[in-house]
Amino acid sequence: MDLPSFLRMYPPFDDLDDERLADVVRHTHIEFFPGGTVVLQESGEPARFLYVVRRGAVAVLEEGEIVDIQGEGEVFGFVSLLTGASPLVTVRAHEDVICYLIDREIGEEVMSSRRGMVFLASAFRR
Numbered sequence: 146m147d148l149p150s151f152l153r154m155y156p157p158f159d160d161l162d163d164e165r166l167a168d169v170v171r172h173t174h175i176e177f178f179p180g181g182t183v184v185l186q187e188s189g190e191p192a193r194f195l196y197v198v199r200r201g202a203v204a205v206l207e208e209g210e211i212v213d214i215q216g217e218g219e220v221f222g223f224v225s226l227l228t229g230a231s232p233l234v235t236v237r238a239h240e241d242v243i244c245y246l247i248d249r250e251i252g253e254e255v256m257s258s259r260r261g262m263v264f265l266a267s268a269f270r271r
Contacts, residue, residue, distance in 0.1 A: 195252030
């Protein structure tokens, strides 16, 4: 499946018009993380990208304990990206994982859109 079709299936990208989605795609990189690799470190460097799981899964850890497993289509790193602060959690590849990394500026724009705000509100409720 191509990148635009994949992103369009998941919030907050599912509400973007074709032009905006094409802009997101132009600013997206693909990265492979072997199982066990720390992608974001709690209290570490702020996120430089908005991350989207393409294949595989990542574990979300608080103080070393797994609190969530995120799979295909799930987005992470947005709190650190938007605030410029260190991540509040560690995100580690639970298995081999492929992620889309969306450049900071574009990620911030997507997350501050109407659909992005709905996504954020939903994420904070969970």
